[in-house]
Every structure is written in C-alpha cells, then in structure tokens.
Amino acid sequence: MRSLVIKRQLDTDDVAAVHELLAIAERADGHRAVDEHRWLDMAQGGRESFAGLVAWQDGHDHPVAYAQVSRGHHSWALDLVVDPHHRAESASIGPEMLRAALRVIATEGGGHVHLWVYRPTPTHDQIAAEVGLRRGRDLYQMRRPLPLEGPPPSLAVRPFRPGLDDESWLEVNNRAFESHPEQGGWDLQTLAQHLREPWFDPAGFLLHERKGRLAGFCWTKVHADHDPPMGELYVVAVDPDFQGKGLGRELVIVGLHWLHRERHLPWAMLYVDAANRRAVAIYEDLGFEVNHTDRAYVGDVDPA
Ligand SMILES: CC(C)(COP(=O)(O)OP(=O)(O)OC[C@H]1O[C@@H](n2cnc3c(N)ncnc32)[C@H](O)[C@@H]1OP(=O)(O)O)[C@@H](O)C(=O)NCCC(=O)NCCS
Missing domain, CATH: 3.40.630.30 (Gcn5-related N-acetyltransferase (GNAT))
Incomplete structure (x- = not known):
C-alpha cells in the first residue's frame, strides 16, 4: 500500500x-x-x-x-x-x-x-x-577547463553590495529575462532568499556600470565540494539597452578570470537554454562544451 x-x-x-x-x-x-x-x-x-x-x-x-x-x-x-x-x-x-x-x-x-x-x-x-x-x-550544462587563454579582461566590474544594489539589479535582471520562466520576474524576496544562502559570496557577484547605471552582471557560484571543484557562471545578463555590443561576452570572460584568479578553480560550468542561440554561441566560442542535457x-x- x-x-x-x-x-x-x-x-x-x-x-x-x-x-x-x-x-x-x-x-x-x-x-x-x-x-x-x-x-x-x-x-x-x-x-x-x-x-x-x-x-x-x-x-x-x-x-x-x-x-x-x-x-x-x-x-x-x-x-x-x-x-x-x-x-x-x-x-x-x-x-x-x-x-x-x-x-x-x-x-x-x-x-x-x-x-x-x-x-x-x-x-x-x-x-x-x-x-x-x-x-x-x-x-545544456556546459563546461570548460580554466584558466581561459588570453590576457585578463579590461572591463571594469565591482562586487554586488547587498541592500544597496538590490533594486537596480532586479530591474536589469527582470528586463533581460523578461520572458524567462525561472529567472524572470524576481522580487526583493526572491533576491534576499538567494543572498541568504550559504554559498552566496558578493565578491563573485560582478556588476558593470555604464553611463551611470547598471548595464550588466556576471554572478558566479563556487561548488567547492564538487569533484573536481567547479565555478559556475550562475546568472549572466546584459540590460536590453546595452545588448549586442559585445558586453555579454566580456562579462563571461571577466567571470571566468575571476573564478580562476580569485578562487583557483580548475573548471567552469554553466546552464543555458539550448534555444538561447546568442548565449550558447558566446559560450561555444569561448571553448565551453556541452557536458549533458537536462x-x-x-x-x-x-x-x-
Ligand atoms: C546573452 C547575453 C548575456 C549576451 O550579451 P550581449 O552583450 O547581448 O552579447 P554580445 O554583444 O557579447 O554578443 C555576443 C555574440 O552574439 C551574437 N548575437 C547578437 N545577437 C544575436 C542574436 N539575436 N542571435 C544570435 N547571435 C547573436 C553577436 O553577433 C556576438 O557574436 P560575435 O562576437 O561573433 O559578433 C544578453 O543577450 C542577455 O542578457 N540576454 C538575456 C539573458 C540571458 O539569456 N542570459 C544568459 C543566460 S545563460
């Protein structure tokens, strides 16, 4: 029974x-x-x-x-x-x-x-x-070994400041993921819940500003207990006003360098919708390969 x-x-x-x-x-x-x-x-x-x-x-x-x-x-x-x-x-x-x-x-x-x-x-x-x-x-779950070849990126980024950047980050996130079922439509509570999680580390939540406002971000997450340890590009997005100018690609590069330089991780990993051709193209071009499909x-x- x-x-x-x-x-x-x-x-x-x-x-x-x-x-x-x-x-x-x-x-x-x-x-x-x-x-x-x-x-x-x-x-x-x-x-x-x-x-x-x-x-x-x-x-x-x-x-x-x-x-x-x-x-x-x-x-x-x-x-x-x-x-x-x-x-x-x-x-x-x-x-x-x-x-x-x-x-x-x-x-x-x-x-x-x-x-x-x-x-x-x-x-x-x-x-x-x-x-x-x-x-x-x-x-797709995509992976690539670190470090990334090439010189460190020159794009200026700074860490997320909990309590100060919440509203502007939510705006960019929700605009970029407008039609996305999970990543879209976040509110202060959704964000706060993530900021409380044990893995959260503002140092690896990188924001880029342009023309006095938040233009894009690369939020990383460290999986230290994974064998081998992995750094995840947890959420990457560019505000629609700044898309198509090469910023997304730069933010991915910044995140990859950060994971290797600051956290000494040998692998990078991310999840992306197979249908998100623009994002998949960036990741493939930077040497990511599909590890498996969910x-x-x-x-x-x-x-x-
Ligand atoms: C995916 C995203 C981060 C890319 O940022 P971006 O700044 O617009 O991208 P870039 O300008 O760096 O463009 C990267 C490549 O995509 C190509 N591209 C641009 N628009 C495209 C389109 N509609 N379809 C396919 N490729 C496209 C560009 O030509 C460029 O390729 P190139 O370097 O060979 O010229 C951004 O579009 C975004 O925030 N999207 C919504 C959120 C999202 O999907 N995040 C990723 C989830 S894992």
Whole structure:
C-alpha cells in the first residue's frame, strides 16, 4: 500500500526525510534530482514553493518518492524523484505522483507546466507521455577547463553590495529575462532568499556600470565540494539597452578570470537554454562544451 501526503508547507520531519531521499538519489545518480533553488524554496517556505507530495509505502520508514509543485513567473515547475531502491516501480509511482501534482495545479487554476528531468532516459519520456506531457525545453550544462587563454579582461566590474544594489539589479535582471520562466520576474524576496544562502559570496557577484547605471552582471557560484571543484557562471545578463555590443561576452570572460584568479578553480560550468542561440554561441566560442542535457517536459493543465 502506498499513501501520498500533499502539503503546502513541509514540516521539519518532512524536510529531513525528503532531504535524505534527495541525498540518496544524488549519490546513486551522480546529480541532483530536484533543482537546488526550488528545493531550498520549498524547505524554507519561499515565494515559488507551492506543494510538496511525499509518497510513503507500508514497511518502509522512508519516503519512496517525492514530487514538488512550484509556481513560476509564467508557468508551473514540477520535480519528481523516486527512491533508487524503488525504481523498478517507477512506471507506476511516477505517473501516480505526477497525476496528483497536476491535480494540485488544476485546482489552482491550471496553466503551463514544466516537468524538469536531469539526464532524461526513455523511462522519463514514457512517464511524461503517460500523464500527457511532451518534450519541451532542453537545458545544456556546459563546461570548460580554466584558466581561459588570453590576457585578463579590461572591463571594469565591482562586487554586488547587498541592500544597496538590490533594486537596480532586479530591474536589469527582470528586463533581460523578461520572458524567462525561472529567472524572470524576481522580487526583493526572491533576491534576499538567494543572498541568504550559504554559498552566496558578493565578491563573485560582478556588476558593470555604464553611463551611470547598471548595464550588466556576471554572478558566479563556487561548488567547492564538487569533484573536481567547479565555478559556475550562475546568472549572466546584459540590460536590453546595452545588448549586442559585445558586453555579454566580456562579462563571461571577466567571470571566468575571476573564478580562476580569485578562487583557483580548475573548471567552469554553466546552464543555458539550448534555444538561447546568442548565449550558447558566446559560450561555444569561448571553448565551453556541452557536458549533458537536462530536459523539461511541458504541457498545459486546464483549471479544475
Ligand atoms: C546573452 C547575453 C548575456 C549576451 O550579451 P550581449 O552583450 O547581448 O552579447 P554580445 O554583444 O557579447 O554578443 C555576443 C555574440 O552574439 C551574437 N548575437 C547578437 N545577437 C544575436 C542574436 N539575436 N542571435 C544570435 N547571435 C547573436 C553577436 O553577433 C556576438 O557574436 P560575435 O562576437 O561573433 O559578433 C544578453 O543577450 C542577455 O542578457 N540576454 C538575456 C539573458 C540571458 O539569456 N542570459 C544568459 C543566460 S545563460
């Protein structure tokens, strides 16, 4: 017998149990099962978290699966993880969890849905198809070794100042990512939540000003516990008023030099939408190669 508990807010015990499940899955799969941002959001009860679905099974003192519904800017995000020891039952647990999650979305008015899957397999295609979701966005994880060849960049940047740069940064970010489902539409609370995270380091959040205003930024993130340690270009953007002038490329170069010079990292990594041709072209030109692809299955849910 399986039972499914659906909660708007996870309590401390749920968070611990799901955290353990995520850790087991990560050890088995070699990558996270649920996006870090969306998981922290759920665990901390933040803006985008909406519902956590925890599946229990008789005879097991741990959850066998977890699904999460998050409300994004223009759409809903769905995450699903099945305990590695219960993967043989994925074909039934998966659709069961997803149907329940889609019902939650339907009762909340429905809308466009992304189910995020890391390193998708044919099983994922099958599970998604079974609940009426189709293949949608592909996200590349790209990597390159450091250092970057060539002289250090001359572009002037300075670190982000929490409390002082919040509003101007939000404006540039939201203008640059206008139609982006996750990175667009941030508010002070979304930003504050990121600034509170243990990995946050203003020294690696680099801003470039032009004509007396913020023109673009390169926000880096250090994954010191990764083997090998990696520096991520976490968010890079140029205000639309300054795009197409070579600034994006310069900011990427600045970030790469910073990660190597200041944090001595041997690798750089980033995530980018496969459809973002302009950004992908910059990264490829600077020697990044696709390490793997993550996928969003998409669909539209009618209101219940
Ligand atoms: C991606 C982004 C950072 C690039 O910054 P930018 O300053 O506009 O880019 P650049 O001027 O440095 O242009 C870089 C290259 O893209 C090319 N390019 C410009 N417009 C393009 C377009 N519409 N399609 C394809 N390539 C394009 C340029 O020709 C240039 O190539 P070149 O150096 O061979 O001439 C910026 O467009 C942006 O903020 N976009 C929205 C946010 C985003 O997508 N961030 C990246 C997420 S990972």
